[in-house]
Amino acid sequence: MLRLFETYLEGCPQLVLQLYTFLEHGQANFSQYAAIMVSCCAISWSTVDYQVALRKSLPDKNLLNGLCPKLTYLFYKLFTILSWMLSVVLLLFLNIKIALFLLLLLWFFGISWAFKNQTQFCASISMELLYRVVVGFILIFTFFNIKGQNTKCPMSCYYIVRILATLGILIVFWVCPPSIFNSDYFIPISIIIALTLFLGIIFLIVYYGALHPNRGEEAKPDEIDGKPVQIDCRMKYFLME
Numbered sequence: 001m002l003r004l005f006e007t008y009l010e011g012c013p014q015l016v017l018q019l020y021t022f023l024e025h026g027q028a029n030f031s032q033y034a035a036i037m038v039s040c041c042a043i044s045w046s047t048v049d050y051q052v053a054l055r056k057s058l059p060d061k062n063l064l065n066g067l068c069p070k071l072t073y074l075f076y077k078l079f080t081i082l083s084w085m086l087s088v089v090l091l092l093f094l095n096i097k098i099a100l101f102l103l104l105l106l107w108f109f110g111i112s113w114a115f116k117n118q119t120q121f122c123a124s125i126s127m128e129l130l131y132r133v134v135v136g137f138i139l140i141f142t143f144f145n146i147k148g149q150n151t152k153c154p155m156s157c158y159y160i161v162r163i164l165a166t167l168g169i170l171i172v173f174w175v176c177p178p179s180i181f182n183s184d185y186f187i188p189i190s191i192i193i194a195l196t197l198f199l200g201i202i203f204l205i206v207y208y209g210a211l212h213p214n215r216g217e218e219a220k221p222d223e224i225d226g227k228p229v230q231i232d233c234r235m236k237y238f239l240m241e
Contacts, residue, residue: 007046008138012085015039019089023185040085044078047142055213062213069211072203079200081142084162086193087169093178094169102165103140110136119146159201166197 018036048070055061064070091099114132122128138144143158145151170190177186 001050004046004050005134005138007043008141009134011039011043011046012141015043015085016088016092019085020092023089023093023189040078040082043081043141044074047077048074064213066211069207069213072207072211076200076203076207077142079196079203080159080162081200083166083193083197083200084141086189086196087166090173090189090193091169094173094176106140107136110139112136113139114146117146159204163197163201166193170194 015036018032018039022032022036051073052064052070055063064073088099088103091102111132114135119128119132119135121131135144135146139158143151143155145155170193174186174190
């Protein structure tokens with residue numbers, strides 16, 4: 001859990017900065033391309049690694065076995081995160097204040113969602129508040145199941161909003177292109193954003209529709225990205241230890 005938090009808290013802002021620098025200058029060498037891909041893959045893989053470790057630590061959960069489910073889940077996270085990162089970078093080119101306002105607004109909604117679900121991951125109130133703040137930050141970039149609930153409806157709403165926000169950013173960017181942005185990247189970046197988002201949604205549907213470890217247990221809630229179901233499980237105090 002701590003490694004997952006560290007990856008998102010450090011890796012996501014770093015990746016946005018790398019993409020912004022790359023698009024601003026319009027030139028990059030192989031090491032810069034490699035750094036961007038490594039950062040994006042590291043963020044995605046941290047989620048896969050956490051899912052595998054979480055399921056191993058909970059005896060009532062089916063393990064995430066097999067290469068195909070892991071790769072499908074990895075590509076789902078990789079493509080959706082990359083698409084959103086590029087969209088945020090484009091919005092930064094349009095107006096930094098608007099971009100920061102949008103990110104802060106999404107952060108606020110994420111924290112509000114954590115409070116609405118009344119998460120109980122930590123042993124103390126202060127650490128629980130910190131946990132909800134961090135969860136809200138992660139929700140800016142990807143969906144995070146913070147409680148043992150069925151996530152079909154929340155996840156659907158989350159990615160519908162993501163698709164609409166991405167389309168809105170692309171439309172505004174094409175209608176009012178910033179002068180500092182290299183026009184040679186207009187079409188390629190737009191295609192990459194649309195294609196990665198589409199592929200990410202496809203991998204999401206395939207994973208939860210055919211490869212999810214709990215796909216045969218419709219009556220049970222999804223696995224918890226936050227506090228596990230067992231009250232006495234040591235994972236309850238994971239952040240405190």
